[in-house]
Amino acid sequence: MNTVTDKAGLPAKILKIALGLVFVVSAVLKIFDMDQFEIYIYSYHFFSLNFSYLVARAAIIAELVLGIGLVANGLHKLMWWGSVLMLLGYTLLLLYATVLGRTDNCHCFGDYLRFNPWQSILKNVVLLGLFALIYKVKERHYKAPWLLLAVLVLACSVAVFAANPPDNFTAASRPSKELQEEALQEALQRPPLDGLKLDQGKKVIGIFSSSCDLCKMAAHKLSLMQSYYGFPEEDVLYLFMGSEEGVERFYADSESTRYQYVIYDDVKTLFTITQGNFPIVVMMENGGVIHEYGLRNMNESEIKSFFQP
Numbered sequence: 690m691n692t693v694t695d696k697a698g699l700p701a702k703i704l705k706i707a708l709g710l711v712f713v714v715s716a717v718l719k720i721f722d723m724d725q726f727e728i729y730i731y732s733y734h735f736f737s738l739n740f741s742y743l744v745a746r747a748a749i750i751a752e753l754v755l756g757i758g759l760v761a762n763g764l765h766k767l768m769w770w771g772s773v774l775m776l777l778g779y780t781l782l783l784l785y786a787t788v789l790g791r792t793d794n795c796h797c798f799g800d801y802l803r804f805n806p807w808q809s810i811l812k813n814v815v816l817l818g819l820f821a822l823i824y825k826v827k828e829r830h831y832k833a834p835w836l837l838l839a840v841l842v843l844a845c846s847v848a849v850f851a852a853n854p855p856d857n858f859t860a861a862s863r864p865s866k867e868l869q870e871e872a873l874q875e876a877l878q879r880p881p882l883d884g885l886k887l888d889q890g891k892k893v894i895g896i897f898s899s900s901c902d903l904c905k906m907a908a909h910k911l912s913l914m915q916s917y918y919g920f921p922e923e924d925v926l927y928l929f930m931g932s933e934e935g936v937e938r939f940y941a942d943s944e945s946t947r948y949q950y951v952i953y954d955d956v957k958t959l960f961t962i963t964q965g966n967f968p969i970v971v972m973m974e975n976g977g978v979i980h981e982y983g984l985r986n987m988n989e990s991e992i993k994s995f996f997q998p
Contacts, residue, residue, distance in 0.1 A: 705823045709759030716752040722799030723853040724906050729796045738989040742855035753845040765828035780813045856985045867966040868981045881951050888976030892924050896969040899931025904968040905943035907984040912945040920996035930959050
């Protein structure tokens, strides 16, 4: 005797494959948008910056494993429950985002298909409804399914970390000194910087190109840390290469706090200071450089220590 599930078997299996592909596509787009996804996770301040790098990759690995598992139709109940719990977890996070008043992209499909929290909640509700339709799909039986699952988890983990290793894994291999400190000190004594008292107390200078995407991400990270650790906004200065229109776009795109800024017209001097490397974030105390960072080697523990009294 055929059951209803048996009669609906093929459509349900096709739907299950489609849902699996949604998960796989979502994971792959997050890999391409990894920097922004890391910052999005860090922006809630549940985790440190370094741990946020790992949480971002763990979420992507889980999504890849679940997506491939759904497509392969093995270990059905495990994949079904894992997918539903992941969607519920993301939905709770998005509800929390709405309580905070956030309207930014949730990065569920990276930066390629933008959803605000309410739109993403609606998407998840629809997906949960579709998952209800495939609950009784008959799984395909594999030999040694748990061994295959372990191999899949390992393969996805290696692929994600190889495709985009965390910054804290590779920071030691990057140059630690890109700033020409002598050129910066000379610039601080000349207009338009000489009247800003940057040699008094603790100051932070972000040296950016207004059109640089890496600079926008560095500004966002810096802005989050400044907010978390209570460093005075008036002691942060952004030094831009660009135009007023470019700076306006920079602040809009980077989601950074709108700190005081200077558009530095002497591009040659700016390139001398940075050796052509953007972004550079400089932490200064009484005119001396304490720390300097690019996007990839920002050290949260050092910055926290500098920011706190």
